Amino acid sequence: MCLIGKLTCSHTSLQVRVAAGSARPASLLGALSSSGSKSFSSGRFAQQCFYSDFNVPPSAEFVARPVGICSLFKLPIRTSAEGLDAAFVGIPLDTGTSNRPGARFGPRHIRAESVMVRRFNPSTRTDPYHSLVVADIGDVDVNLYDLKDSCGRIRKAFQTIVANGCFPLTMGGDHTITYPILQAVAEKHGPVGLVHVDAHTDTGDQALGEKIYHGTPFRRCVDEGLLDCKRVAQIGIRGSSYSQDPYQYCWDQGFRIVLAEDCWMKSLVPLMAEVREQMGDGPVYISFDIDGIDPAYAPGTGTPEIAGLTPAQALEIIRGCRGLNIIGCDLVEVAPMYDLTGEWMGQSILQFLPT
């Protein structure tokens, strides 16, 4: 049970949720104390955070966008997921890429671009920061010279995150990372449903004799029973293939495949109603490969394919996940050096926050 109150400060109006019986300490300046930010502009930061247990991004109405140590949405930086409902975490790894590398720089560039994202979305009217305690917990300490070692490190890091009862919100990194993430997530929640946006199914078996790279994560997940295969939807799939029946493996598992060409010129609202029905009440993980979106909009990626989803369709997919039992998500394959405007890198992940 929650009590919703509204307090008005001199410059801004803040909604405050007090969770009855919450073990969380009622720190009036939680965002300040957690980031140790009293040393700069404490008066203006205090107006953003006062009377709230929650971490709220400072508004650019009061704190200039470039001010502060770079974190996602300028949220406080924490060293662990303890006490958090959800945590942004980066995985700067791209040694699983098959074509253009660069996704190792995804997390830090997404953070840099995220200063443009304001706290409220007037279309959804969601206020995620007052539903969940969220912070940026930094990056997984990956080994760029050993992909298997990196997978072990990622799995271990995410075991700790989910053990804290925290939802991981991950910035990749290439799509290899979703495999060890789902190992940790499925250990906690059991086999999960999957909403997977991508140009590719990422269900290959091997390449160059290697079983682990960014073309195989969901095949490995099936091998290990990490997915509830009847609750898997892959959306935006397109491009050339190695065989005439490239989707047979997915269909054999029970996946739903939504080809990009079946999305062209359409609203995806009806599709997402069907996806919500498919997912039911069970735990759902969202894995969003930026290459699901057409490279005309989002060129900053390693394996671009023409004729993809539009940004409006991407928003319809994310908004269409509302109400699902979302237990984590990732945005992967952002390779910033191919997106010279930088416009896309931080824009989509805010709406991943489950509310």
Ligand SMILES: [Mn+2]
């Ligand atoms: Mn992918």
